[in-house]
Amino acid sequence: MRWARAAGRGLLAAALIAAGYAGAGGPATASAGGTGGRGPMTLVTGGDLTGYLRGVLADWNRGHPAEKVTLVELPEAADEVRAQMSTSLRSGSDRFDVLNIDVAWTSEFAAAGWIAPLDGRRFPLKRFLPPVVDTATFGGRLHAVPYVTNAGLLYYRKDVLDKAGEKPPRTWSELRRLARTVAPRYGLDGYAGQFLPYEGLTVNAAEALQSAGGSILADEGSRVTVNSPAARTGLEFLTGGVREGWIPRKALGYKEEESRRAFQNGRLLFLRNWPYAYPLAGAEGSKVAGKFGVVPLPGPDGPGAGILGGSNLAVNTNSRHPESAAALIRYLTSERVQRRVLTEGSLPPARADLYRDPALVRRFPYLPTLHKSLLTAKPRPKSPRYEQVNLAVQAVVHDAMAQRQSPAGALRRLRAELDAIARRG
Known part of the structure; x- marks a missing residue:
């Protein structure tokens, strides 16, 4: 996700509320570390927009009267959620027991000692998609459990490509050609993603750089790798699109919802x-209902490397009831819970077998494509100072896309800024 804004008000909120999705799962015996202990607890998450989170937690509470969960809802915006969580954790508060955190925050929270290491043997990790499990680790240890995952897809106007006698693009060159030639022929803009300087741009940039074989950081943030020929190729894909016009300049102000509306209202040929x-996009009233499809994000020579979004569930190091917290996490990651995440929340589950369920595939036709994308996706740059890394990446990449700095110059500047951040660590 990345987490910015989803249906109605925000993808962040949609991903965050997923921490409350539950179903019938057996009690857990996993220890979160610390001295153990069972009893009442709190689950902290972003605003619940679906309206069924409280009912789901009520199911848990009826079955666990001595371990009742109180829901704490924070504001929807990602920066507000992170700020309130980190302020509480930094102070050593035990107010929150289970935290639903963006996958990109796991490294930061773990490095700070705010969330407890978990015993991976006591969670069904082998049933999860392997790349998703990687988002929950830091320093070679498991510090959270995957709950909701996400990867970007390329949406395309199937009706338009059919009329033009074209197939959906598999490579950047095919995407560029179709966005430059077919889109204007049908009065459409070519391609857009999330290019406003915020978390979404960091995701889009990391996808482009990694698809080209580059990277931003290595060794969990201790080594800066962004100034490479491969990274330059990835950045030039984005900057060239704006310069040549097949990425409209107005897309530099798009977040998730602005870009979705542009596609759904029939103004775009391609959307990430x-x-x-x-x-x-397929709902009644959408101008593209029945007229679009999805494929994996393209790269220079074939499928690209997406970025994993979603949320992980973690236990506060200072929780008074870590055994109950771990039991709740196991409950929330049970097979029935994960099924409800998809069927009731329309959010991608972390468990791999659900992507092969025939009934689910009939109901959610994009699942096979998403499954392929998830298996090749990678986490965002891991760093104990992720928020500073995020701000640096989005600022520099936006300047480059706005044609205020060359790709080569932008990467040199970004390397210097990231080096400074790494030295502070």
Whole structure:
């Protein structure tokens, strides 16, 4: 996700509320570390927009009267959620027991000692998609459990490509050609993603750089790798699109919802967005309902390397009841819970077998494509100072896309800024 804004108000909120999705799962015996202990607890998450989170937690509470969960809802905006969580954790508060955190925050929270290491043997990790499990680790240890995952997809106007006698693009060169030639022929803009300087741009940039074989950081943030020929190729894909016009300049102000509406209202040929946009684009009243499809994000020579979004569930190091917290996490990651995440929340589950369920595939036709994308996707740059890394990447990449700095100059500047951040660590 990345987490910015989903249906109605925000992808962040949609991903965050997923921490409350539950179903019938057996009690857990996993220890979160610390001295153990069972009793009442709190689950902290972003605003619940679906309206069924409280009912789901009520199911848990009826079955666990001595371990009742109180829901704490924070504001929807990602920066507000992170700020309130980190302020509480930094102070050593035990107010929150289970935290639903963006996958990109896991490294930062773990490095700070705010979330407890977990015993991976006591969670069904082998049933999860392997790249998703990687988002929950730091320093070679498991510090959270995957709950909701996400990877970007390329949405395309199937009706337009059919009329033009074209197939959906598999490579950047095919995407560029179709966006430059077919789109204007049908009065459409070519391609858009999330290019406003915020978390979404960091995701889009990391996807482009990694698809070209480059990277931003290595060794969990201790080594800066961004100034490479491969990274330059990835950045030039984005900057060239704006310069040549097949990425409209107005897309430099798009977040998830602005880009979704542009596609859904029939103004775009191609869109990079998360799976949440699929049911909305296909809903009654959408101008593209029945007229679009999805494929994996393209790269220079074939499928690209997406960025994993979603949320992980973690236990506060200072929780008074870590055994109960771990039991709740196991409950929330049970097979029935994960099924409800998809069927009721329209959010991609972390468990791999659900992507092969025939009934689910009939209901959610994008699942096979998403499954392929998830298996090749990678986490965002891991760093104990992720928020500073995020701000640096989005600022520099936006300047480059706005044609205020050359790709080569932008990467030199970004390397210097990231080096300074790494030295502070």
